Amino acid sequence: MSKKHTLEKFGTDAERLRNMKDEDIDFSDIPKTTPEMWKSSILRKNFKPIPRKNQENFPIDKDIIEFFKAQSFNYPAAINQLLRDYMEAHENK
Secondary structure (H helix, E strand, O other): OOOOOHHHHHOOOHHHHHHOOHHHOOOOOOOOOOHHHHOOOOOOOOOOOOOOOOOOOOOOOHHHHHHHHHHOOOHHHHHHHHHHHHHHHHOOO
8 A cells, every 4th residue: 555645646735825824715615604603502611521532341231232233323422421421410429
């Protein structure tokens, strides 16, 4: 497998982009945002960052895994969220 530099493969002018100022960027093809677009947005303040994932191996019954696989395409994330909810519900007890 060849490991050619991405810039050579796609012809990106990285030096020009690196030296470009904000004023030089053409935003004409991007529509302006309106208050209506932001109506359903959520402002998150002082939220705890989610800690990095740690690969742990521990036994989980096969029927539990199959249950979560049937519920969600990303079943590891679903299991993680369930455990996080449990942890947060029991943290201050």
